Amino acid sequence: MIFLIGCGPIVLDLEPDSTLPDTSLPDLGWQVQGDDAGAFVGVELDALGDEVLISAEDAVAVHALDGQVHAFSEGRLHIDAQGLTSVAVFGDQLALGFGGSDTVWLLNQDLEGLHTAGAGTALAPEGAEAFGTSVAPLDMDGDGLDELAVGAPDDAWTFGRASVYDDDLADTLVRVTGSWTGDALGEQVAGADVDGDGYDDLVACSARFADYGADASGLCGVVPGSAAPSSEGTIARKGLTLRGEAEDDGLGSSLAVGDLDDDGADEVLIGTAVGVVHLVAGGSWVDELALSETETLAGDKALAVGPGGVVLRTEPDVSVVVDGATVDAWSGESGEVLGDSAIWMGDALLVGSASWSHYGQMRGRVLTVD
Ligand SMILES: [Ca+2]
Ligand SMILES: [Ca+2]
Ligand SMILES: [Ca+2]
Numbered sequence: 448m449i450f451l452i453g454c455g456p457i458v459l460d461l462e463p464d465s466t467l468p469d470t471s472l473p474d475l476g477w478q479v480q481g482d483d484a485g486a487f488v489g490v491e492l493d494a495l496g497d498e499v500l501i502s503a504e505d506a507v508a509v510h511a512l513d514g515q516v517h518a519f520s521e522g523r524l525h526i527d528a529q530g531l532t533s534v535a536v537f538g539d540q541l542a543l544g545f546g547g548s549d550t551v552w553l554l555n556q557d558l559e560g561l562h563t564a565g566a567g568t569a570l571a572p573e574g575a576e577a578f579g580t581s582v583a584p585l586d587m588d589g590d591g592l593d594e595l596a597v598g599a600p601d602d603a604w605t606f607g608r609a610s611v612y613d614d615d616l617a618d619t620l621v622r623v624t625g626s627w628t629g630d631a632l633g634e635q636v637a638g639a640d641v642d643g644d645g646y647d648d649l650v651a652c653s654a655r656f657a658d659y660g661a662d663a664s665g666l667c668g669v670v671p672g673s674a675a676p677s678s679e680g681t682i683a684r685k686g687l688t689l690r691g692e693a694e695d696d697g698l699g700s701s702l703a704v705g706d707l708d709d710d711g712a713d714e715v716l717i718g719t720a721v722g723v724v725h726l727v728a729g730g731s732w733v734d735e736l737a738l739s740e741t742e743t744l745a746g747d748k749a750l751a752v753g754p755g756g757v758v759l760r761t762e763p764d765v766s767v768v769v770d771g772a773t774v775d776a777w778s779g780e781s782g783e784v785l786g787d788s789a790i791w792m793g794d795a796l797l798v799g800s801a802s803w804s805h806y807g808q809m810r811g812r813v814l815t816v817d
Contacts, residue, residue: 476514476815477516477815478517480516480518480805480810480811481503481519483808484808485808485810486503486504487801487811488501488519488801489502489800489803490799492789493535493790494536494792495509501799503519503811505527505528505529505531507531509524510523511523528545531544533581535595537582538593541553541555544578546579546600549578551570551578564616570616577602580633580634582636583596583637584596585639587646587649589672590614593614593638596609596611596636597609598632598634600633600655605629606626606630607633607653608623608624608633609682625656632666635652635699637650637702641669641704641727642671643711648671650668651667652698652700654697654698654719656683658690663691663694663720664696665690665698668687669688691719697720698725700719701750702716702718704752705751705791706752707754710729711729714727714757716752718746723746724745725744726742727741744768745761746759747759747762748762751796753791763785765816777798783802788813796816799811800813
């Protein structure tokens with residue numbers, strides 16, 4: 448294990464790409480690197496106050512943005528989490544989803560009190576269903592306390608479901624499913640106030656959703672929040688849905704939400720399997736929406752949305768798009784695919800790159816690029 452404290456900025460061997468407006472990663476004031484081969488640091492990123500929660504393949508760590516280069520294991524919080532599939536900052540806790548074992552763990556942010564969330568609460572699997580494949584916080588009833596959304600895409604008939612549990616996990620507020628075998632709803636869940644009414648709405652997607660016989664065309668649906676949110680049934684009948692147009696479009700293979708224009712309504716960025724990413728303006732999810740009513744961008748993964756712009760991956764690069772134009776783009780090192788994850792932290796953009804190699808060891812890293 449190599450510790451990197453005090454190494455200072457690292458000079459990268461960058462590969463120029465003349466097709467991009469900005470082809471080099473800027474000064475690496477802050478970076479977190481995997482300690483070992485196979486760490487795959489940077490799979491997912493979440494904000495935890497002023498700190499950043501970094502997920503690796505089988506571990507999570509919390510690091511401050513302090514202008515240093517660190518090893519992943521040196522974070523304030525570092526826990527091994529074999530089989531981790533998703534992470535959410537939920538109230539004053541972390542929710543860790545393990546879809547392979549149908550478990551969601553809760554961890555106090557001070558590192559105390561790791562416990563399974565199922566016993567004695569509504570937050571429990573209904574069977575072997577990949578419960579915890581996705582988790583996300585959202586304040587669906589607008590009381591200032593977060594509820595927790597959990598996706599379970601692989602139930603017995605693979606309809607899949609997405610559920611929202613109230614802030615003390617005592618009740619299930621929302622329980623929506625796919626329409627048919629193979630739909631696998633809940634591969635992606637997010638909380639966002641897409642209509643700007645002050646109540647977070649549940650956004651749930653499945654790239655495997657089959658629409659009128661078109662296998663894996665994909666679907667993203669929105670269940671609106673309210674003072675007393677309650678919903679049960681098939682998400683495709685909720686009205687607020689966006690559907691892929693053709694077989695294997697894979698709409699909803701990636702999902703990012705955030706307020707791009709600071710008007711109080713969150714934008715939704717939805718990836719597909721066919722090289723385009725759809726940007727849905729906040730406030731417009733009032734009825735059934737057609738793909739043609741969204742802004743279509745070239746890219747293969749939706750990464751982040753914030754006042755600094757829309758962030759997407761066009762393998763192997765990461766781009767920031769404002770008003771349809773690419774204003775920044777970065778390439779990694781040779782063989783590196785940037786953009787497993789990205790997050791805006793104020794004006795700074797953090798990008799995760801699980802494929803980053805160091806002396807031939809696949810370690811992964813997270814770095815600031817703005
Ligand atoms: Ca709430
Ligand atoms: Ca709303
Ligand atoms: Ca907005």
